[in-house]
Amino acid sequence: MSLLEVTDLRVSFPTPDGVVRAVRGVSFEVDRGRTLGIVGESGSGKSVTTQTLMRLTPGARVSGSALFEGADLLTLGDRAMRALRGAEIGMIFQDPLSSLHPLYKVGRQIEEMVRAHDRGASRTQARKRAVEMLGLVGIPQPARRADEYPHQFSGGMRQRAMIAMALALNPKLIIADEPTTALDATVQAQILDLMRRLQGEFDTALIMITHDLGVIADMADDVLVMYGGRPAERGGRRSAYYRQHHPYTKGLLESVPSAAGGRRRLKPIPGQPPSLINLPSGCVFHPRCPYVMDRCRTEDPPLAPVADDPAHVSACWLPDEALGRGDDAEALRRRAVEDGRTGAAARPPGTSDTGAADTTVLGETGVPAEYEEPRGVPGGLGGEPRERPGWEPGGRREAGGRGGGGRETGGPGGGGPGEEPGTGWTRADGGGE
């Protein structure tokens, strides 16, 4: 069982203007030591997805399940949920001041956090932990800086302090919501390096929300691309970068400066994201899609496995073989669009994890029999080779496969200046899972 298993999550907000259908059938899994990147334009439902897991969406109508070590976060009692937040699941936000109280010293805030969850910890122990954590995240002179207020820290330092706070209780999962968006490129690279190194050290699972595909390329093992509140595509990082199927994923890649690289021209995705109150008919992306076919306007494509990889799913009617940005794939897409205009089906109906009506017969592995892989073929999300894409948007990453227990080391370059841990801080549980 994965550490976190989210199934068919749906979240809507009743408002005077109508019901905002913010999240519509999102499913994913995250294992220990792995990073799931959730990417999409503003308003695609990324934050609502994770805030709902943390039960931070009051007034929302929620359905589905989110099993964290088997307990459903969506139905857990308030007390159990409070105990879990921070201790088991940590959060890092774009704005550190949303976590750090401006009127309390930074060290004190970490101490309070430690003591709130560990009643047995004395004030001295909590203080020691706070200073250790600040040192671990690369704050110079941590004992002295612990006695400063958040406004005395630079933006990057505040972000480090928030990471220290999120890690202080050694959570199993960290949710980072645009953690580096507000930082300049150099500091961003340092913070991402730091997160990667600490994640590898403590085998923490990470959900990284971002609109920046560069961050995902540098951090994520698996990628969930969201559009209009639902998954457009999901798969290993390699699938997302080299074998993307959904035109939205392709559009996102082509609209990122570093992804376009060299002399290639940037192509912003034309048009606007949809209203989540009045969703378009058919495929929610069809009004902006350069490959729109007739059926896209009326039939909502289910999220179905792409070609030979059951872990790679896409919600698009284009043929399975239309993968990536090569000329062959483009020719296939163009032909499908031509055929589509004359009514020919480009892709068979598949299964759906969006909760849409599904009459497909499932095979042994839970995917439609027609897509099922022969047994023994590596294809899970964990089966992706850890190759880096050919562009490096967010800083460096050293080669470093996962060692025993799924650990990943940040490599020798795993920290910015002053980022060596330099402390004997160990996991509260003795260092292993």
Ligand SMILES: Nc1ncnc2c1ncn2[C@@H]1O[C@H](COP(=O)(O)OP(=O)(O)OP(=O)(O)O)[C@@H](O)[C@H]1O
């Ligand atoms: N409490 C709420 N009431 C009504 N609508 C909401 C509420 N919270 C979020 N929404 C709407 O849900 C949609 C998804 O929001 P969400 O914050 O998840 O997007 P996002 O993909 O994280 O975008 P961003 O990167 O801008 O944060 C948006 O249209 C937003 O306006």
